[in-house]
Amino acid sequence: MRAYDIIRKKRAGSALSGEELSFLVTGFSEGRIPDYQVSAFLMAVFFRGMTEEETFGLTDAMLGSGAVLDLSDIPGPKIDKHSTGGVGDKVTLVLAPLLASAGIVVPMIAGRALAHTGGTLDKLEAIPGFRTSLSVQEFKENLRRVGVSIMGQTEEVAPVDRKLYALRDVTATVDSIPLIASSIMSKKLAEGIDGLVLDVKCGSGAFMKTPEEARTLADTMVKIGNARGVKTVAVITDMDQPLGATIGNSLEIRESISALHGEWARDLREVTLTLGAWMLHIGKNRGGTPDEETIERSRRELGELLASGAAFRKFVAMVDAQQGDSGVVLRPDLIRQAGKARKVVADREGYILRIDAEKIGIASMLLGAGRETMADPVDRSAGIILAKKVGDHCGRGEQVAELHYNREDGAVEAGELFLSALEIEPRRSEPKSVILEVVR
């Protein structure tokens, strides 16, 4: 078997066998097949796509490159949530302790901010002392004791995915559905979980710009998960505006703490409770097909756990278990704030139709809150507070956002970018639901 022939076959639009994909992935992983052949292959996949069977094969090949965590000695259903990446997406911070407080074990391997999207690890590290580099031993110990733990990728789990992603990132081959699906699912299947709920973002701030693309990605991942014994559901959610009211690590931690106290933006609440209801359903009743009533009951159950403070207490326990300073969780005003703030005011009057999430993510990056490359430092206190959401009215000169930052150099540009992200119309359109579709 030769890498050349595999590239050529894919280039011609033929489907590759599992053996061919495994040969390529293993060879790349072990350094026998050079980067330049793999990047040509990736570009051919971008243009030709992959059959379902091929995407399964690629996922298996990547999964096979590393270890699968064994969580079988931890009692309880192990259910994870994964988002394809958005702007202002702090759902995990609320959802993980919430589900743990409902008796679900939540083992999360999370990522970092890149380009216009945020990362759960960066947000958690805004809590002083919070450790995200855990050993598998510590991770499992936390799961057993607290019921939830969130850590970064380890060398053991799907190591080839990191290498492949790094290559995709510099060769413009990230946004290919089979490559995204196999990357996500190989990592998630390696977690040793029983169930998975996927948040597939759709809109300007997401990789999937249209509902059709989002549905194809969701469908592919759901099929892979279920075929490999992990009950999987995908919820397609709208990313035509940032989720919730803040963007930036410290700001999002504070917003998450408010949410755990029951004060949150409508869209953040809707996404969190919908994903949570499906996680709870899968965790309690594996494999069954729920009616609306069952899902509604799960939502109510989660609402009660929030109202009773159980979810918040679980968050505190998780922060304690990972050596974070839970004092700041109890008094969020102690979390470090940026030194400078700047108002952004509307340049015309009307109703907000859309807030381009990608532009807001880039504006936030300009303020220092994100990173362009994995090597860049992140200013955890920088970010944006939205004063308006889609559907709101704003007057000319009225404040639409507040920028928080320490370094001056990107602030003016960020403000201009923010304004350019706003679509303002004279009449109010009924805002669409943030939940677009459930794929299972």
Place this chain on the structure above:
Amino acid sequence: MRAYDIIRKKRAGSALSGEELSFLVTGFSEGRIPDYQVSAFLMAVFFRGMTEEETFGLTDAMLGSGAVLDLSDIPGPKIDKHSTGGVGDKVTLVLAPLLASAGIVVPMIAGRALAHTGGTLDKLEAIPGFRTSLSVQEFKENLRRVGVSIMGQTEEVAPVDRKLYALRDVTATVDSIPLIASSIMSKKLAEGIDGLVLDVKCGSGAFMKTPEEARTLADTMVKIGNARGVKTVAVITDMDQPLGATIGNSLEIRESISALHGEWARDLREVTLTLGAWMLHIGKNRGGTPDEETIERSRRELGELLASGAAFRKFVAMVDAQQGDSGVVLRPDLIRQAGKARKVVADREGYILRIDAEKIGIASMLLGAGRETMADPVDRSAGIILAKKVGDHCGRGEQVAELHYNREDGAVEAGELFLSALEIEPRRSEPKSVILEVVR
């Protein structure tokens, strides 16, 4: 400017500017842009193609990576011929001395055998002592003294082309028209020539499988050449059977010597004289549009130079000038022959409709006459003599070819491959002309 953005732009199907192409080629040439980004770019070009303007820009960028030979101090019109690569294509060996005997200066930078195609340098090196690694100084001295010289690529001329071709060769991105056109034309424009005649092969043994593809490639190269001040004509020729009667280095040298004595296969004669007539026309009458009569007169002139022995004497002078043993040219039976021979006989009766040149090229490679990778050694005495050409009748069991080889291991497979390359039909079809079209 970033390589990433250039890849992404090409991937989206947008046209790149000359600055962008130059940035990419220069960066690659100087080692600043890594192979893996360039191979992703090349695959994107394979799928998206390039506009005429882009192909010009890519050619200029490659040309700019090295030196352009200065032949202005050599009197006479400098005209080269280039073939896109075929099987049994020994045209250069006859054409170069023939045109030199007509007063045209022929400065040829030639290539080596790769995959199923042969290479002029390997053929010339079947003449004992023949040197193809010349300095530019020696090359120019030969041109001045003999009027013709054939050498291999040098470090000075279009160095990035070798690096880029090596990358294309292992990433399945060779057969892209803009990449082929810019590769050929950047090398040819760097020769400092006044005119160029291109032999664009079309058929199973060629990169261009259809007349449409061949025409596009021919048209692209003719436009590039003329736009850059080199009068360029392309002749599209048929490669649905090997050219002439032999394949393999020593065998083709012997066939070329016979041709210079006026004994040659009809197709080899036709291609050689047509290309030669155009070279002569360009050389004598730059820029004019010839009528058929003019071209016919050029053909007759070349025929006379063959008949008088002037072309053959020029060949001997060229061999002498490059330290080859001209004794074997005068007595070709002295050229080393392979130790073993094996007949191939037809497995059915009928008329030969087609001899798949690609398969014959591979059969010849199996006998040791070619190389799969640039590092492989070549057995110069191995090869194939065709006993039949398209249009000929053969009886069942009648000999259709003779295989020449030294190593036994590939001979049986080569014989089977040869037979599978034959299309034999009960009725005779009128063979088509080997000259398909002239593009200028």
